[in-house]
Amino acid sequence: MRRVALALALVLAALSMANGRAQSTPPALTILSAEGRRALPLTVINNQDYVAVDELASPFGTAAREAAGGLTITAGGRTIIVTADQTVVSVAGRLVPLPSPALRRDNRWFVPVDFLPRALSLALDRRLDLRRPSRLLVTGDLRVPRVATRVEGGTASTSVTFEIMPVTPARVSTEAGRIVIQFEADALDLAVPTLPPQAFVSAISPADTGASVIIATGPRYGAYRSSSSQPDASSSRLTVELLPAATDLAAAAAAAAPPADPVRPSVTLMPATGLRTIVIDPGHGGEELGAQGPRGTLEKDITLAVSRRLRTLIESRLGLRVFLTREDDRTISHDDRSAFANSHQADVFLSIHANAAVRPGIRGAEVYYLSVERADAEARRRAEDTAITLPALGGGTRTIDLILWETAQARYLEQSSTLASLVEAGLRARVEMSPRAVQQAPFRVLVGANMPAALVEIGYLSNPEQEQQLATSAYQERVAEALYDALTKFRGLLDRSAP
Numbered sequence: 001m002r003r004v005a006l007a008l009a010l011v012l013a014a015l016s017m018a019n020g021r022a023q024s025t026p027p028a029l030t031i032l033s034a035e036g037r038r039a040l041p042l043t044v045i046n047n048q049d050y051v052a053v054d055e056l057a058s059p060f061g062t063a064a065r066e067a068a069g070g071l072t073i074t075a076g077g078r079t080i081i082v083t084a085d086q087t088v089v090s091v092a093g094r095l096v097p098l099p100s101p102a103l104r105r106d107n108r109w110f111v112p113v114d115f116l117p118r119a120l121s122l123a124l125d126r127r128l129d130l131r132r133p134s135r136l137l138v139t140g141d142l143r144v145p146r147v148a149t150r151v152e153g154g155t156a157s158t159s160v161t162f163e164i165m166p167v168t169p170a171r172v173s174t175e176a177g178r179i180v181i182q183f184e185a186d187a188l189d190l191a192v193p194t195l196p197p198q199a200f201v202s203a204i205s206p207a208d209t210g211a212s213v214i215i216a217t218g219p220r221y222g223a224y225r226s227s228s229s230q231p232d233a234s235s236s237r238l239t240v241e242l243l244p245a246a247t248d249l250a251a252a253a254a255a256a257a258p259p260a261d262p263v264r265p266s267v268t269l270m271p272a273t274g275l276r277t278i279v280i281d282p283g284h285g286g287e288e289l290g291a292q293g294p295r296g297t298l299e300k301d302i303t304l305a306v307s308r309r310l311r312t313l314i315e316s317r318l319g320l321r322v323f324l325t326r327e328d329d330r331t332i333s334h335d336d337r338s339a340f341a342n343s344h345q346a347d348v349f350l351s352i353h354a355n356a357a358v359r360p361g362i363r364g365a366e367v368y369y370l371s372v373e374r375a376d377a378e379a380r381r382r383a384e385d386t387a388i389t390l391p392a393l394g395g396g397t398r399t400i401d402l403i404l405w406e407t408a409q410a411r412y413l414e415q416s417s418t419l420a421s422l423v424e425a426g427l428r429a430r431v432e433m434s435p436r437a438v439q440q441a442p443f444r445v446l447v448g449a450n451m452p453a454a455l456v457e458i459g460y461l462s463n464p465e466q467e468q469q470l471a472t473s474a475y476q477e478r479v480a481e482a483l484y485d486a487l488t489k490f491r492g493l494l495d496r497s498a499p
């Protein structure tokens with residue numbers, strides 16, 4: 001990832017492709033409420049998900065009327081003022097920015113889908129939680145845990161691990177050759193990897209109704225064993241191990257003692273520390289390939305491989321919680337990556353990339369942290385592009401200053417700078433560095449991160465020799481060790497500064 005404009009273009013390209021795919025079934029959000037599920041149609045405009053304002057009347061009891069070149073929406077007794085082509089709305093006098101402008105098309109008004117959690121939720125004084133990856137809008141007090149699924153296996157057995165946030169009890173049972181995991185929840189915000197059929201697992205999918213996940217078993221499956229733990233106060237973990245038909249479960253249990261797999265430490269190994277949860281972000285993925293080497297090596301594959309190695313090192317040696325923003329080859333937006341880190345209450349966010357340059361001679365690793373000055377300048381420039389003039393209630397207009405809310409990273413700049421220096425030192429001891437080893441840049445993926453955050457470019461895929469290196473497990477392991485080293489030292493600093 002080099003320039004914001006390029007990164008943005010890639011995201012837009014990826015989104016347009018995703019939308020192209022989605023055209024066979026019209027896109028919709030599923031509203032989950034105490035009354036049940038209902039679909040809210042989405043309209044894709046300029047590659048963004050929009051909602052028609054008239055569609056909000058039935059599920060949310062809103063009323064809208066046009067006035068003074070704008071639209072006034074009444075919701076929950078409060079007034080929302082929307083102006084065509086503006087990226088800010090007023091909710092009971094409070095200004096709420098939106099990621100893309102409200103639009104008037106064919107006599108209908110459209111607002112970006114973020115209008116729901118940001119503006120409508122405020123007016124209704126009701127929780128509207130947008131779970132973008134699963135296209136859910138969770139309202140009120142419903143229990144809809146996020147469940148991330150990981151599959152690890154070999155020839156002897158396969159483990160399916162569910163990371164569940166917040167802590168949610170689950171029951172495992174078998175039913176017609178399938179393993180059913182029933183969660184005590186109203187619905188699930190579920191992420192499952194798409195995998196080719198394997199010896200023990202042929203597919204993992206959500207049940208058609210309720211809050212269950214079904215593991216369809218493969219030809220070698222004979223028995224299962226499940227265990228659960230609570231890595232910390234905010235999440236639980238359930239592991240279902242699928243074993244061959246001939247397994248004597250008692251013998252297997254005895255052989256497995258002590259129960260903690262050394263690669264997956266149990267809760268007792270969790271240290272008390274200021275650094276407990278790490279989110280690693282494998283750059284790019286899915287339709288978004290990232291940089292590409294002359295021999296065809298793809299950045300998205302390298303970043304995932306290094307991220308997985310790093311997770312294994314951290315989990316096996318430190319016993320900290322590690323989440324990857326993607327477990328497999330899928331497209332995720334920059335905002336969803338930092339949102340993932342925020343919702344997992346990560347203490348550190350590390351985004352991993354490989355670089356490309358026009359000149360093939362350029363090489364070496366680089367580390368970045370956010371430049372707020374430049375991010376602000378960019379935001380101001382964007383704000384100037386669209387002067388913010390709102391119709392005032394009672395007629396007339398007023399011009400307002402756009403107040404940025406997306407500066408979560410600003411307060412962590414000092415820690416992020418320290419983190420970047422430690423990452424640089426770790427890398428410098430093991431791999432070749434670029435002459436400009438630590439830099440500041442307004443990377444979109446870092447802006448919304450509510451914790452110390454850095455982005456590392458682990459080498460240049462555009463350099464033929466580096467492309468070859470980057471694809472080797474030896475180089476990937478050196479990078480993982482370097483990042484592990486940096487995170488260990490960073491944890492040490494946090495511990496010392498803790499009260």
Ligand SMILES: [Zn+2]
Binds near residue numbers: 002353
């Ligand atoms: Zn990149």
